[in-house]
Amino acid sequence: xxxxxxxxxxxxxxxxxxxxxxxxxxxxxxxxxxxxxxxxxxxxxxxxxxxxxxxxxxxxxxxxxxxxxxxxxxxxxxxxxxxxxxxxxxxxxxxxxxxxxxxxxxxxxxxxxxxxxxxxxxxxxxxxxxxxxxxxxxxxxxxxxxxxxxxxxxxxxxxxxxxxxxxxxxxxxxxxxxxxxxxxxxxxxxxxxxxxxxxxxxxxxxxxxxxxxxxxxxxxxxxxxxxxxxxxxxxxxxxxxxxxxxxxxxxxxxxxxxxxxxxxxxxxxxxxxxxxxxxxxxxxxxxxxxxxxxxxxxxxxxxxxxxxxxxxxxxxxxxxxxxxxxxxxxxxxxxxxxxxxxxxxxxxxxxxxxxxxxxxxxxxxxxxxxxxxxxxxxxxxxxxxxxxxxxxxxxxxxxxxxxxxxxxxxxxxxxxxxxxxxxxxxxxxxxxxxxxxxxxxxxxxxxxxxxxxxxxxxxxxxxxxxxxxxxxxxxxxxxxxxx
Amino acid sequence: xxxxxxxxxxxxxxxxxxxxxxxxxxxxxxxxxxxxxxxxxxxxxxxxxxxxxxxxxxxxxxxxxxxxxxxxxxxxxxxxxxxxxxxxxxxxxxx
Numbered sequence: 311x312x313x314x315x316x317x318x319x320x321x322x323x324x325x326x327x328x329x330x331x332x333x334x335x336x337x338x339x340x341x342x343x344x345x346x347x348x349x350x351x352x353x354x355x356x357x358x359x360x361x362x363x364x365x366x367x368x369x370x371x372x373x374x375x376x377x378x379x380x381x382x383x384x385x386x387x388x389x390x391x392x393x394x395x396x397x398x399x400x401x402x403x404x405x406x407x408x409x410x411x412x413x414x415x416x417x418x419x420x421x422x423x424x425x426x427x428x429x430x431x432x433x434x435x436x437x438x439x440x441x442x443x444x445x446x447x448x449x450x451x452x453x454x455x456x457x458x459x460x461x462x463x464x465x466x467x468x469x470x471x472x473x474x475x476x477x478x479x480x481x482x483x484x485x486x487x488x489x490x491x492x493x494x495x496x497x498x499x500x501x502x503x504x505x506x507x508x509x510x511x512x513x514x515x516x517x518x519x520x521x522x523x524x525x526x527x528x529x530x531x532x533x534x535x536x537x538x539x540x541x542x543x544x545x546x547x548x549x550x551x552x553x554x555x556x557x558x559x560x561x562x563x564x565x566x567x568x569x570x571x572x573x574x575x576x577x578x579x580x581x582x583x584x585x586x587x588x589x590x591x592x593x594x595x596x597x598x599x600x601x602x603x604x605x606x607x608x609x610x611x612x613x614x615x616x617x618x619x620x621x622x623x624x625x626x627x628x629x630x631x632x633x634x635x636x637x638x639x640x641x642x643x644x645x646x647x648x649x650x651x652x653x654x655x656x657x658x659x660x661x662x663x664x665x666x667x668x669x670x671x672x673x674x675x676x677x678x679x680x681x682x683x684x685x686x687x688x689x690x691x692x693x694x695x696x697x698x699x700x701x702x703x704x705x706x707x708x709x710x711x712x713x714x715x716x717x718x719x720x721x722x723x724x725x726x727x728x729x730x731x732x733x734x735x736x737x738x739x740x741x742x743x744x745x746x747x748x749x750x751x752x753x754x755x756x757x758x759x760x761x762x763x764x765x766x767x768x769x770x771x772x773x774x775x776x777x778x779x780x781x782x783x784x785x786x787x788x789x790x791x792x793x
Numbered sequence: 794x795x796x797x798x799x800x801x802x803x804x805x806x807x808x809x810x811x812x813x814x815x816x817x818x819x820x821x822x823x824x825x826x827x828x829x830x831x832x833x834x835x836x837x838x839x840x841x842x843x844x845x846x847x848x849x850x851x852x853x854x855x856x857x858x859x860x861x862x863x864x865x866x867x868x869x870x871x872x873x874x875x876x877x878x879x880x881x882x883x884x885x886x887x888x
Contacts, residue, residue, distance in 0.1 A: 638874035654811020685844030741848020
């Protein structure tokens, strides 16, 4: 059952082959069996079984949706009413969210069954899931390597079949990079496509939630539920949501693919490059025309991002003050001591590093040199994307410079860790949508192909990914021991 | 560009963020490394470029001035570290 797609499971639930309670029980069993991956922070067994019973009743009545009765999981960044929501941090270790994120409400309304909350880098700051207060997540393809981050728990759980599909969030690559390293499909939608209400904020002008699944078709089904205008999110975009499955079968004849030469130069592992070349050849066979393009501002994405994201983070995380919710230090001497120690004891090192960086970049005398300069570069990067996407339909390239790295390998060197997001960060600055699609293996570890499209072209990206998945079976391969 | 231990302590104070004395040197080193990375931004001439704060260049939506939220005080205060009589308690601020 655990290898089936959402559409196959929906069919099985309707034909009576199995019930949602049976399906849910099977997944809960797998979660227990593979708890050493550490992909879940909280497993909501009782709530899941209740939701499964309700889903079975709804299926019996015949008013079910595609996700009704399907076991899913939420990244622990999404607030879940009555259920612990930690964001991977000690400062929220005792936080029971008083309300649901809009995304969570949407899954509940669709009748999906939530299995639990998934591990992640603390406040989504990290590329390896090693900054989580709840410990590192292991990559099911090789348990000595990282699953990527920040949605590392999601990627590991979906790859190991510990949930049918699950949510992620992406501020600088946090859906695409772990999806690539764990061999699954991940989609970062256009900024504003999915509501951020109840999704704990890291860098508000970059954060975007999206689906992480085993196939493009599953991602289309999930995005259908997640996307849409939400008046509770002031940056939500009020545009109609297309039928994401309707165009999956469209032909790719004449598709114009651009390969930025800046993506294929120095720094890209040669085995990854070989896998990507083979994937692009598949697209040629599917009728696509491939041309080299140039996006000269891409090299400035990392410096601009590491000004803008920490600046927004330092403002957003000021709400964790030990007064209204979350961790409070013991015996504060005075109000300043309460703030300083609650935050000092509650946040981990990477979060502190980014708060310090952001505070510095926003402080008097440095604001123009760093923050305004970075925002100007952001505009130039975004114009580079607009220009490129007026010449080609989509941009393709790597997601990561290499396959999954070892646990402990980069955590001591934050700058090196930041550089591993070199191919994903510019996309968030521009706000365009992008996917990571399994594109083979290098030395036994998964490689992801990145597909970047124009604003609100998620339907086209899903079509392009789906067509590739019709002629390849990389996305169907399971890590050994998790088949 | 490099930051000193004193710079780091000053920034930490601005952020009301406790950091361990033994970690100050490593924060100074890491932040200096980040600042080095950022000096690359000056390679690009950005004169006359409008800063971009939001991918869609959106403006804030307006809405009718009507009540949309219910009173959730009890629910919200149930998860607070210390409350009394509907108030959040903190150490004494005014002598």
